[in-house]
Amino acid sequence: MNENPIRSEKKTVNIFASIPYQDQFWKGNLKTYKELLEHIGFKVNVLFGPESAGVKEWQQIPRANFNILISPWYGQSIVEHLQELYGQPFFKFPHIPIGANETEKFLAGVLEFARQYDTGIDYEKAQAYIKHESRAYYEEIDNLATFLLEFRYGLPNHVHVIHDAGYVVGLSKFLLHETGIVPKEQFIVDNTPDEFQQSIRMDMNNTSDKKKIPLVF
Known part of the structure; x- marks a missing residue:
């Protein structure tokens, strides 16, 4: 059996x-x-x-x-x-x-x-x-934004990420869309096989329709 x-x-x-x-x-x-x-x-x-x-x-x-x-x-x-x-x-x-x-x-x-x-x-x-958890998440983000503005802590305008492919793309999307920090050159260091690099570039390119984010393997 x-x-x-x-x-x-x-x-x-x-x-x-x-x-x-x-x-x-x-x-x-x-x-x-x-x-x-x-x-x-x-x-x-x-x-x-x-x-x-x-x-x-x-x-x-x-x-x-x-x-x-x-x-x-x-x-x-x-x-x-x-x-x-x-x-x-x-x-x-x-x-x-x-x-x-x-x-x-x-x-x-x-x-x-x-x-x-x-x-x-x-x-x-x-x-x-999903909707309930999203509301809770954005309440915390709103609280953080209020704190930063209230006490005038500065945020950087641009960011470079050096990590494996999953983190580089994930962090770039998060930083751009949810904090307004613009990704500049991004560096992938996990020895990504050649056959996957194009799909990762396409995923990164879908991050923004206004700016191409340079990506280095």
């Missing part, structure tokens, strides 16, 4: 995202992805770190309805392999979702993808949760 039948749990997903230890924020990132997705109705296997059930969770990878890749390139070979092995489709979000704008896009993308696969998710409840 197969204890882990393939795609047997319609609301279960596997997440492939931050690389443990290479990304210094990996534990917090995986914890947050798990919490967000659970709040909109999914059961989530994060596979690594304190939020994982360990070996048992790895054994249950085949049960998931689909996989989620949060990455510009690292982890793609894994989800492609699982698609071939178990027929599990995957949803890809090409950078780390930082701030409300990108987090809303990420969650909306997951929900839209899930509609194709009979997950049984309560979409109205999920949308209500």
Whole structure:
């Protein structure tokens, strides 16, 4: 008897995202992805770190309805392999979702993808949760802006980011759209394979329709 039948749990997903230890924020990132997705109705296997059930969770990878890749390139070979092995489709979000704008896009993308696969998710409840969390987030941003203006602390006008591809694009979008700090030259230092560089450039170019952000690999 197969204890882990393939795609047997319609609301279960596997997440492939931050690389443990290479990304210094990996534990917090995986914890947050798990919490967000659970709040909109999914059961989530994060596979690594304190939020994982360990070996048992790895054994249950085949049960998931689909996989989620949060990455510009690292982890793609894994989800492609699982698609071939178990027929599990995957949803890809090409950078780390930082701030409300990108987090809303990420969650909306997951929900839209899930509609194709009979997950049984309560979409109205999920949308209500996203709106509630966004309101809370922007209240804090508003409080921070008031503090900065009140006490006249200065913010820089421009920023350079030196990091891996997921962070460079994610931080650039956050800083431009949610703080008004303009990204100048951005530097990706994770030895991105050549076949992924063009898609990352396109993702960065979609950050602004008014300014091209220079990107160096």
